[in-house]
Amino acid sequence: MSLLPAGKLLAFAARGERLCLGVRRAGRWIVCPYGAVLDGVSARDQCARCAQLDRSRSVAADTMADDPRPYGVYLAYFGPGLLKVGITAAERGPARLVEQGAVAYAWLGRGPLMAARRAEALLGSALAVPDRFTKAAKRAARGALPPVPERAAELAQLHRAARELAGWPETLEPVEFACADHSELFGLDRIPGEVAELGGMTAGAEIVGEVLTGVGADVYLRLVGEGDGGGSGDEGGAPHGSGERAGAVGFGGGVGAGASAGAGAGAGVVAVMDARLLSGWVLGAAAGRMTTVPVRAAGRGAGEREGEGARGQEGLF
Secondary structure, eight states: OOOOOOEEEEEEEEEEEOBOEEEETEEEEEOOTOOOOOOOSSSSSSSSHHHHGGGGGGTTTTTTTTOSSSSEEEEEEEEETEEEEEEEEETTTHHHHHHOOOSSEEEEEEEEEHHHHHHHHHHHHHHHHSSBBOOOOOHHHHTOOOHHHHHHHHHHHHHHHTTTTTTTTTEEEEOOOOOEEOOHEEEEGGSSSSSHHHHHHHHOOEEEEEEEEEEEEEEEEEEETTTTSSSSSSSSTTTTTEEEEEEOOOOOOOOOOOOOBBBBHHHHOOOEGGGGGGGGGGGEEEESSSSSBBEEEETTTOBBTTTTTTTTTTOOO
């Protein structure tokens, strides 16, 4: 996992083919035995057979019900009306919330895995609380967030309603309400009102821009145009260094004027990139001085549900 600080200039290109990352076992990646080639537009970084093997022992797929670790049930806030319920291994702390790009969150309870699952299902059936939102919905909400006290109040209301439900699992220990907000961690004030979207990579495609901030897997870049000093200078380069095949990249912390709907956006345009689309590519320094991947208006073709086509929630628990 690699952190990209605000102000860093990125100038990288995709080389060769995008290959399946394989399967993670015993804390390490095992190379895909099929040498499967992936497309450049999906967040999925595994081929179907490797993904199936991963899910054969997975909390997300309910095929690891004997996991002895304690789990936390959380409520995550992404914007007004966008609150979800989820679970994560207690040992991971808030890492899962950061990975999802949750603007704010609160813990609801802690206990055994199956008790956490029952609480998650109870909120879904009794209060219609979802367990995921689309990427497009979460991105759109970041552009119109209410003040922190209003976010906390919405979380507190749901937390209270959840605690009052009949059928709360006996082995799940309730947690008193406490709101944690990620405004400063994500640098949400650096995201402008109008943000374009970068499409998928293809062999030879280049991205050149200055990092504004990162929210979960989303990286916000101010794109550099011809003559703006971008390219493969000393401050540029691939997120993982020249010549490396990218794995998971993590970040903590309408189309604007001049942007085109195709490749090669104008200078100064702010665009968001899903860093999961880089996984599996060999990344090297850019040869040119401008972004050549497709740039589109926000929300166009962005209906993917969280985790859809990826490894689900593998490794996140």
